[in-house]
Amino acid sequence: MRTITVLATTLLIFCCGPAQAWWDEGHMQIAYIAYTKLTPAVKARADALLKLNPDYAAWTAGAPTGMESEYAFVHAATWADDIKLKPNYRYGKVTDADAGQNVGYSDLVNHDYWHYKDILFTPDGTPLPAPVPVDAVTQLNKMIAVMPSSSGATDDLRSYDLSWTLHLVGDLHQPLHVIARYTAQIAGAVGDRGGNEEKVVPATGETIALHAYWDRLFGGYSSVFGAINDATHDGISGITPDAAKAGILDPDVWAQEGFDLAKQNAYADPIRTDKTAVELTRAYETNARNIARDRVALGAARLANLLNQVLQ
Structure with a gap:
């Protein structure tokens, strides 16, 4: 029993960190919907790179015959999170030279600091630190630039960047991945870390971080099927x-959209400016689910449009 409890606690801590968005379900749903919208030629290029x-x-282990490429594409959307558990990978700091x-x-x-962009925000005049120079937007812009075959980049790099892109597009469409709120009660060097310092009690009854509440709106760990x-x-x-919105392929715009949504909705009443756990209302939870569904659908459409452009 103790082993199970320790494992569950470890997984909970990992999942509730600032670098996790939508959990597996949300990321894979975005990838699946996007895959259905790719042109045949772009599908073929993406399939070849992901190999x-x-x-x-x-x-692809266990994928139905003929669906190996689709399963790989959908599963690849979680790879950037999966490597956080691999023993041959290490954690770095956003201030490191690399x-x-x-x-x-x-x-x-x-x-792990590539998974979010902290647009800084204070509702009460709390001093804000300088923004960091590396984040989800800076890295995704680099990846978009080298993914076209005309860039001259190696297929190894283009494959790596495609794997990350499948994930980062999803991250940037989770409102609490593009904001850090600083209040008199929650300040310090990193503020609330995108809602990780605030605690909420949803209708399910447990007390969890606000960030984790939004991350899990599509469920937790899941199979591709x-x-x-x-x-x-x-x-x-x-x-x-909306077609016009789906055609916006600028990660900076996506981040600003999410920032505005977070200010207006993720931090809406009854969320407090301190760490006191609050019980979520039916209105808050209904609104959160509707926003999440719209952001996932929009993220999927943008991911498809982006890949149809850079891999054509």
Whole structure:
């Protein structure tokens, strides 16, 4: 029993960190929906690049015959989180000289600080620190620039960047991955870390971090089959985002959208400016689910449009 408890606690701590977004379900649903919107030529290019990822065999193990490429694409969306548990990868600091490097699979730093962009915000005039120079937006812009074959980048680097891109597009569409709130009660060097310092009690009854509440709105860990089934039967794949919004392929714009949503909705009443746990209202939870569904659908459409452009 103690072993199970320790393992569960370890997983909870890992999942509630600032670098985890949507958990497996949300990331894989975004990837699945995007894959259905790729042109045949772009699908073929993406499939070929992902075969270079060291986890490709694991991604396709057990996939139905003929669906190996689709399963790999969907599973690849979690790879940037998976490497945080690999013993041959190490944690680094955003201030390290190699924090912003983009060199391919030879890079064994897990770069957990690539998963978010802290746009700083204070509702009460609390002093704000200087922003960090490396984040999800800076790195995704680098990756977008080298993914076209005309960039001259190696296939190893393009494969690495594609694997990260499948994940980072999802991260940037989670509102609490693009904000850090500083208040008189929650300040310090990193503020609230995107809602990780505030505690909430949802209808399920447990006390969890606000960030984790938003991350898990599509569920937790899932198989590829489960994510595809949920995207199909829960209606996410049937949501058609505004075409003009889906055509916006600038990560800076995505981050600003999420920042505005977080200010107006993620930190809305009854969320407090201190660390006191608050019970979420039905209105808050309903609004959060609706925003999350719209962001996932929009993120999937943008991911497809982005790949159709850079891998054409």
